[in-house]
Amino acid sequence: MAKHSPRDDNYDQLNINALFDSLFAVSDSALIDASFDGFIESRSTDSHQNDDDFIERAIHLSSVLLEAAKRSARERSSVHNASVWPLTPDLTIKVFSMLDTQSLFCAGATCSIFKMCAIDPLSYININLGTLIPKIKPKINNNKDAMVSTMIQRVGSALQ
Known part of the structure; x- marks a missing residue:
């Protein structure tokens, strides 16, 4: 049985980075799509099972890469x-521990609503985020756009 050395790990890491x-x-x-198809065709054999296995490995690899990218983000x-949070962790805990149950639920609901609006691409469709102060595009002005715009303005430069 061959030994696996740290030098091999460094070489593998360099190859993966490249x-x-x-x-x-x-x-x-x-171009990526065409290259992938060409690669599949170039390594095709009489056995479609090998192609299917390769495609399954490619799907698995892409999902691993996607999860790694999401985790990194x-x-x-x-x-x-x-x-950018202005309070220290212990002060944050102290402030939230002073709230009653109803206030905590209201804060939680507010965070949940903000999260739902923040992850919904349609929330931003009529808002120009390219300006220093986000503005609602003049075509459509509905309550949802105004709410999202207000939240964005209140968050200010801390929005990421």
């Missing part, structure tokens, strides 16, 4: 949010 650099350098999804957002 692979990521190559993949992320390509921004044309049609959450970690980065957590670090950002922790750095």
Whole structure:
């Protein structure tokens, strides 16, 4: 049985980093799609099972990469949010511990509503986030857009 050395791990990590650099350098999804199809065809054998296994491994790899990217984004957002939160953790706990049950539920409901609005792409369809102060596009002005715009303005530059 062959030994697995830390040197092999470093070599593997360098190869994976180079692979990521190559993949992320390509921004044309049609090119990636065509390249994948061409790769499948070039390695095709008489057995479709091998192709199916390869495609399943590609799907699994893409889901692992997606989860890693989501986890990394959450970690980065957590670090950002922790750095812009004005209160220390112990003071935050003290403030929220002084609230009664009804107030805590109201705060929780507010956070839930904000989260639902924040993750819904339709909430931003009529809001121009490219300006220094987000503005509602003049075509449509409904309550949902106004609510999201108000929340964004209150969050200010801390929004990420």
